[in-house]
Amino acid sequence: MTTSRDLTRRAALTGAAASGAGLLVLRSTQPASATPEAMRAVMRAITGDAPVRKGRVQLDLPPLVENGNTVPMTVTVESPMTALDHVTAIHVLNEKNPQPYVVTVHLDHRAGKAAFSTRIKLGDTQRVVGLAKMSDGSFWIGEQDVIVTIASCLENF
Amino acid sequence: MMRLRALVMATLAVPALAGEIPLAERRSDTLTMSSELRAMQADDAANPASFSVLDGEALWRVRAGASGKSCADCHGDGAQSMRGVAARYPAFDSASGRVLDLEAKINQCRTERQGSAALPMESRDLLGLATYVGRQSRGLPIVSDDPRLAPAIDRGRALFTARQGQLNLSCAICHDDHWGRKLGAATVPQAHPTAYPLYRLEWQSVGSLQRRLRNCMVGMRAEPYPMGSDEFIAIETYLMSRGRGLAMETPGVRP
Amino acid sequence: MARALINVPKIAKVGEIIEIKTLVSHPMETGYRVGLGGEILPRDIIQTFVCTFNGAQIYRADFSPAVAANPYLTFHTMLSESGAFEFRWEGDNDFLLVETASITVE
Numbered sequence: 001m002t003t004s005r006d007l008t009r010r011a012a013l014t015g016a017a018a019s020g021a022g023l024l025v026l027r028s029t030q031p032a033s034a035t036p037e038a039m040r041a042v043m044r045a046i047t048g049d050a051p052v053r054k055g056r057v058q059l060d061l062p063p064l065v066e067n068g069n070t071v072p073m074t075v076t077v078e079s080p081m082t083a084l085d086h087v088t089a090i091h092v093l094n095e096k097n098p099q100p101y102v103v104t105v106h107l108d109h110r111a112g113k114a115a116f117s118t119r120i121k122l123g124d125t126q127r128v129v130g131l132a133k134m135s136d137g138s139f140w141i142g143e144q145d146v147i148v149t150i151a152s153c154l155e156n157f
Numbered sequence: 158m159m160r161l162r163a164l165v166m167a168t169l170a171v172p173a174l175a176g177e178i179p180l181a182e183r184r185s186d187t188l189t190m191s192s193e194l195r196a197m198q199a200d201d202a203a204n205p206a207s208f209s210v211l212d213g214e215a216l217w218r219v220r221a222g223a224s225g226k227s228c229a230d231c232h233g234d235g236a237q238s239m240r241g242v243a244a245r246y247p248a249f250d251s252a253s254g255r256v257l258d259l260e261a262k263i264n265q266c267r268t269e270r271q272g273s274a275a276l277p278m279e280s281r282d283l284l285g286l287a288t289y290v291g292r293q294s295r296g297l298p299i300v301s302d303d304p305r306l307a308p309a310i311d312r313g314r315a316l317f318t319a320r321q322g323q324l325n326l327s328c329a330i331c332h333d334d335h336w337g338r339k340l341g342a343a344t345v346p347q348a349h350p351t352a353y354p355l356y357r358l359e360w361q362s363v364g365s366l367q368r369r370l371r372n373c374m375v376g377m378r379a380e381p382y383p384m385g386s387d388e389f390i391a392i393e394t395y396l397m398s399r400g401r402g403l404a405m406e407t408p409g410v411r412p
Numbered sequence: 413m414a415r416a417l418i419n420v421p422k423i424a425k426v427g428e429i430i431e432i433k434t435l436v437s438h439p440m441e442t443g444y445r446v447g448l449g450g451e452i453l454p455r456d457i458i459q460t461f462v463c464t465f466n467g468a469q470i471y472r473a474d475f476s477p478a479v480a481a482n483p484y485l486t487f488h489t490m491l492s493e494s495g496a497f498e499f500r501w502e503g504d505n506d507f508l509l510v511e512t513a514s515i516t517v518e
Binding site for chain 1: 478
Binding site: 202205 | 415417419433435437439481482484
């Protein structure tokens, strides 16, 4: 008996919430399109004149973040990791936090695997970039967009 | 503020009818989190609340107060003696005739048995001890079967279902009637107390169940009860009864 | 008080890729946040993490304020001999934390 009443009520609510959620998504997906100047400058400082190619670097971040304070991130770079051919550094940069640097790791072939996990802060919806330096001096780049739904929209819930 | 009101109204402006969630549908709010956060909670090596457990474990062995005794001197290895304890708190204390939550019980033990000072609410030391004791119940079901708790449970239920604050909401409107629904970015949880004290990303620290309740009251634009008050303990007692049978998860992680 | 949690296997095979997990208790205050009294909270972060094995550096990380509070880092290594790791975190306000762990490689 309560079931059908519940169903109706839930159905009504779905409509209400759907419109609320729609508004929110509009607000928080302002495209993080053009790479801001600061991040480009940092990338240039890191890479100099070396070639930068797309690929090999994979960023794993949740596409939709529950709280920008602590965002789990795994970065994996494809590489044989031999003495002759390995990753020497992985830089993670972003375009909208107060400054572009996030974290940099330095490694060599003895790591066996060019991958690390950490947790980062993301102040806003934006693009995160992973830049890997190889032992031959070349660079590879991978990126991912992250939507930060401001969990503090109801600041205390 | 206007946006908050609008959002809450859009989501909740329907009469509350449901009453308590059927027992079979009750489940931990851990399940509504992303897989990343669940993994963070499940892995001690990744869970930032592990520091609180370790703080508590260290404090357990520190001698203090007029008795010159440590918790361990009287209770032995906490992993054994405290197993299952947090799963049945708040509990009725015969000596004082009152219901005490775990933090209050720890402070009672400090002042009356150890002869040391009560630790402030939300202090690192009290959270450490409560998290350490709570950790020893991980995986065990919540037990709420002491008939002497009935008055506190009834009072807690009354507080939970009463409308209050500028938004004229009750806890039940969100947590009984609208759990699983989005409220802004957050999913309204069923509000079970399985994982406290826990690490909240928003706080960037560990906090108690009472701190969480305080947050909800501020969100309702209601005047929060004082920390440690009988009102909060009654709500905690009701929440444990409402969540009976669910597995303890202390220390949890929440967004 | 507990400051660092390190997870290293006790035993590994020669050439096996092992995972090392580290978690350290630190506020990672960005230097951009405003306190209750309207003042800017001064920056207080860990800047570097260095892992050595039997005295030789095998991994380093440079942290920025965008690394979350209580920094968590997992990474990999391959070993050819038994020995000891040293983990060293250094940061603002003379923050220094050193931990060690040993491993048998067979």
